[in-house]
Amino acid sequence: VEGFSFAHDVRVRFAETDAQGIAHHAAFLVWLEEARIAYLDRFTGGYEHIRARGYEALTTGVHLEYRSAAAFHDLLSVWTRCTDVRGARFRYEYRVERDGEVVAYGYTTHATVDGATHRPTRVPAWLIDAISAAEERPAS
Amino acid sequence: VEGFSFAHDVRVRFAETDAQGIAHHAAFLVWLEEARIAYLDRFTGGYEHIRARGYEALTTGVHLEYRSAAAFHDLLSVWTRCTDVRGARFRYEYRVERDGEVVAYGYTTHATVDGATHRPTRVPAWLIDAISAAEERPAS
Amino acid sequence: VEGFSFAHDVRVRFAETDAQGIAHHAAFLVWLEEARIAYLDRFTGGYEHIRARGYEALTTGVHLEYRSAAAFHDLLSVWTRCTDVRGARFRYEYRVERDGEVVAYGYTTHATVDGATHRPTRVPAWLIDAISAAEERPAS
Amino acid sequence: VEGFSFAHDVRVRFAETDAQGIAHHAAFLVWLEEARIAYLDRFTGGYEHIRARGYEALTTGVHLEYRSAAAFHDLLSVWTRCTDVRGARFRYEYRVERDGEVVAYGYTTHATVDGATHRPTRVPAWLIDAISAAEERPAS
Numbered sequence: 001v002e003g004f005s006f007a008h009d010v011r012v013r014f015a016e017t018d019a020q021g022i023a024h025h026a027a028f029l030v031w032l033e034e035a036r037i038a039y040l041d042r043f044t045g046g047y048e049h050i051r052a053r054g055y056e057a058l059t060t061g062v063h064l065e066y067r068s069a070a071a072f073h074d075l076l077s078v079w080t081r082c083t084d085v086r087g088a089r090f091r092y093e094y095r096v097e098r099d100g101e102v103v104a105y106g107y108t109t110h111a112t113v114d115g116a117t118h119r120p121t122r123v124p125a126w127l128i129d130a131i132s133a134a135e136e137r138p139a140s
Numbered sequence: 141v142e143g144f145s146f147a148h149d150v151r152v153r154f155a156e157t158d159a160q161g162i163a164h165h166a167a168f169l170v171w172l173e174e175a176r177i178a179y180l181d182r183f184t185g186g187y188e189h190i191r192a193r194g195y196e197a198l199t200t201g202v203h204l205e206y207r208s209a210a211a212f213h214d215l216l217s218v219w220t221r222c223t224d225v226r227g228a229r230f231r232y233e234y235r236v237e238r239d240g241e242v243v244a245y246g247y248t249t250h251a252t253v254d255g256a257t258h259r260p261t262r263v264p265a266w267l268i269d270a271i272s273a274a275e276e277r278p279a280s
Numbered sequence: 281v282e283g284f285s286f287a288h289d290v291r292v293r294f295a296e297t298d299a300q301g302i303a304h305h306a307a308f309l310v311w312l313e314e315a316r317i318a319y320l321d322r323f324t325g326g327y328e329h330i331r332a333r334g335y336e337a338l339t340t341g342v343h344l345e346y347r348s349a350a351a352f353h354d355l356l357s358v359w360t361r362c363t364d365v366r367g368a369r370f371r372y373e374y375r376v377e378r379d380g381e382v383v384a385y386g387y388t389t390h391a392t393v394d395g396a397t398h399r400p401t402r403v404p405a406w407l408i409d410a411i412s413a414a415e416e417r418p419a420s
Numbered sequence: 421v422e423g424f425s426f427a428h429d430v431r432v433r434f435a436e437t438d439a440q441g442i443a444h445h446a447a448f449l450v451w452l453e454e455a456r457i458a459y460l461d462r463f464t465g466g467y468e469h470i471r472a473r474g475y476e477a478l479t480t481g482v483h484l485e486y487r488s489a490a491a492f493h494d495l496l497s498v499w500t501r502c503t504d505v506r507g508a509r510f511r512y513e514y515r516v517e518r519d520g521e522v523v524a525y526g527y528t529t530h531a532t533v534d535g536a537t538h539r540p541t542r543v544p545a546w547l548i549d550a551i552s553a554a555e556e557r558p559a560s
Contacts, residue, residue, distance in 0.1 A: 014457060014467070015304050015450045019297035019352055025199040026169035026295055030435045033166075037434060037493070047434070048493055059165040061205045062246075069198070069258065072299050073457070073468055106202075118209065154317060154327070155310045155446055157439035159492050164435050170295045177294060177353070187294070188353055212439055213317070213328055305479040306449035313446075339445040341485045342526075349478070349538065386482075398440075398489065 001095055004079035005137055006042065008035035012074045022069035028104055029062060032094055035078035036108075039092075043134035044127055055124065056115045060089075064106035074098050082131045088112050088120040090131070141235055144219035145277055146182065148175035152214045162209035168244055169202060172234055175218035176248075179232075183274035184267055195264065196255045200229075204246035214238055222271045228252050228260040230271075281375055284359035285417055286322065288315035292354045302349035308384055309342060312374055315358035316388075319372075323414035324407055335404065336395045340369075344386035354378055362411045368392050368400040370411075421515055424499035425557055426462065428455035432494045442489035448524055449482060452514055455498035456528075459512075463554035464547055475544065476535045480509075484526035494518055502551045508532050508540040510551070 001007070016027040040047045050057070070076060079095040088111050096104040112123045141147070156167040180187045190197065210216060219235040228251050236244040252263045281287070296307040320327045330337065350356060359375040368391050376384040392403045421427070436447040460467045470477065490496060499515040508531050516524040532543045 013450060013454055014298060015306055015453055017299035018294060019299070019301045020196055020198070021299045024295050025202065026166050026173075029166035029169065030433060033435055034433055046493070056160055058160070058209070059206060062165065062202060063204075064202045066198070066200050066202075073466070153310060153314055154438060155313055155444050158434060159437035159439070159441045161439045166435055170293060173295055174293055186353070213326070300476055300478070305482065306446050306453075309446035309449065336440055338440070338489070339486060342445065343483050345481045346479060 001079045001097065004081050004095060006039055006081065006134070007077040007079045008038040010034060010076050010078060012070050012072050012076065014072055017072045020069075022071055023074070025064075025066060028064060028066070028096065031076065031078055031096070032064075032080075032092070032108060033059075035080040035094065036092055039080050039082065039134070044130040050127065051115060053124070054115045055121065055127075056113050056118065057090075057110045058113055058118070059108055060111050061109035062106070063108070064094075064104055066104045068098070068101060068103045070096075070098065070103055076103060081135060083135070085123050085128050085131055088122050090123055141219045141237065144221050144235060146179055146221065146274070147217040147219045148178040150174060150216050150218060152210050152212050152216065154212055157212045160209075162211055163214070165204075165206060168204060168206070168236065171216065171218055171236070172204075172220075172232070172248060173199075175220040175234065176232055179220050179222065179274070184270040190267065191255060193264070194255045195261065195267075196253050196258065197230075197250050198253055198258070199248055200251050201249035202246070203248070204234075204244055206244045208238070208241060208243045210236075210238065210243050216243060221275060223275070225263050225268050225271055228262050230263055281359045281377065284361050284375060286319055286361065286414070287357040287359045288318040290314060290356050290358060292350050292352050292356065294352055297352045300349075302351055303354070305344075305346060308344060308346070308376065311356065311358055311376070312344075312360075312372070312388060313339075315360040315374065316372055319360050319362065319414070324410040330407065331395060333404070334395045335401065336393050336398065337370075337390045338393055338398070339388055340391050341389035342386070343388070344374075344384055346384045348378070348381060348383045350376075350378065350383055356383060361415060363415070365403050365408050365411055368402050370403055421499045421517065424501050424515060426459055426501065426554070427497040427499045428458040430454060430496050430498060432490050432492050432496065434492055437492045440489075442491055443494070445484075445486060448484060448486070448516065451496065451498055451516070452484075452500075452512070452528060453479075455500040455514065456512055459500050459502065459554070464550040470547065471535060473544070474535045475541065475547075476533050476538065477510075477530050478533055478538070479528055480531050481529035482526070483528070484514075484524055486524045488518070488521060488523045490516075490518065490523050496523060501555060503555070505543050505548050505551055508542050510543055 018024040084091040093107045158164040224231040233247045298304040364371040373387045430451045438444040504511040513527045
């Protein structure tokens with residue numbers, strides 16, 4: 001997908017559907033988070049590694065547009081990129097697709113905090129470097 | 141709260157917390173939905189009434205900023221108002237507070253669709269009227 | 281309800297329904313937990329009080345029979361009692377009703393553990409006393 | 421695993437953890453369901469196929485013992501078998517493992533119902549045959 005080089009696939013669980021017969025809109029936030037975790041696994045040593053070093057990443061904003069309903073058992077690709085790392089803040093952008101069709105798109109904002117105090121703390125240099133390296137790869 | 145005259149209270153469930161020790165950010169979407177349902181109950185005859193007449197309301201967008209973490213058992217007031225009803229679309233705005241402190245704020249967008257076909261259909265006049273009446277009340 | 285003197289009410293959320301048009305069976309576990317928390321609030325000073333004293337309660341078993349589907353917006357009464365406190369273990373029993381009809385019933389088993397180590401530790405005497413007092417009240 | 425020849429793997433999501441720092445006990449029910457769906461995909465043409473033919477499967481009972489906490493990002497194998505198909509009822513048994521360690525075990529009971537009326541209806545012969553064939557395979 002143009003501008004994205006990493007995707008994480010999720011299959012819609014039955015428990016994630018609602019009485020409208022489609023995936024509940026809140027389930028998308030869980031999938032975006034799972035995609036971020038997979039992204040960190042791939043490029044940075046993983047979120048557990050980050051937590052082990054005393055950091056947490058909080059979600060500070062969610063902006064998502066739904067374009068098409070997702071149904072039970074649909075296989076969705078969550079295209080994910082990390083952008084705008086500055087100070088204690090960073091941002092992820094997403095395009096959720098099913099067979100090339102856009103199902104949803106948007107972005108989330110985050111802040112790194114100290115794991116013990118939940119006070120904002122700069123994104124550590126090794127994490128910035130890992131993300132930069134990931135985002136500078138040629139798109140697949 | 142300035143500009144809002146309806147609030148729905150929720151208490152953070154233990155199941156809604158995560159390993160950061162705070163309410164997971166996706167739980168907020170469920171609370172906003174519960175607040176919309178309570179709003180419709182209060183002012184329009186309820187969502188079931190709307191569904192019984194052959195309409196569904198889809199969520200088409202979510203925009204939420206998190207300002208403060210919510211903890212297990214916190215009592216949150218979800219201030220809620222419905223705005224911008226036009227054609228098949230409408231919008232809800234929110235301020236989530238705890239003891240007067242802003243925890244989160246934002247808005248969601250929605251479309252009314254035919255319950256059987258999920259095709260967009262104009263918000264019915266009786267529902268527009270009910271919402272208008274609700275929003276024109278003097279703030280409490 | 282025969283044998284129960286405490287009930288906690290929950291209203292089925294839309295997010296808790298699934299594509300069968302009924303409440304998903306996993307949602308019941310969340311309601312039972314909410315009922316246990318409400319029980320502890322009423323009779324023991326609350327779960328937060330227990331956690332603040334360095335204890336956690338783990339769920340070690342779940343046994344639930346579903347007799348009738350619950351629908352969106354149903355108001356359910358979760359009748360709840362605590363039984364068989366011994367050593368580090370205790371048990372809750374439930375009857376979930378809607379307008380006097382049994383929707384589900386069963387029990388969960390729990391263990392108190394040290395909050396830091398998650399090692400089993402005896403249910404503290406003050407908590408046993410509070411539960412005993414609660415369960416010896418005349419049924420309402 | 422002794423007596424089981426099918427396993428479905430799940431990775432614990434961050435959203436599935438709670439403030440005790442472990443996977444919430446209700447998440448296990450969602451994983452068991454996902455394992456049942458994967459089982460049906462593998463052996464019977466899939467749950468959607470069953471629904472398309474006018475059947476639904478309701479969950480009528482849940483019995484689960486938790487032996488060890490699951491943590492964020494743990495990779496769990498849900499060993500799954502279908503047993504005791506009779507009339508409109510059937511039963512699934514599970515062993516949830518992590519690196520060969522038992523994390524939880526138990527069973528769920530189910531009833532096939534007519535998709536439109538939710539009335540009990542016999543498990544169709546083609547589904548019984550598919551399950552029998554699956555369970556008579558030599559264990560892997």
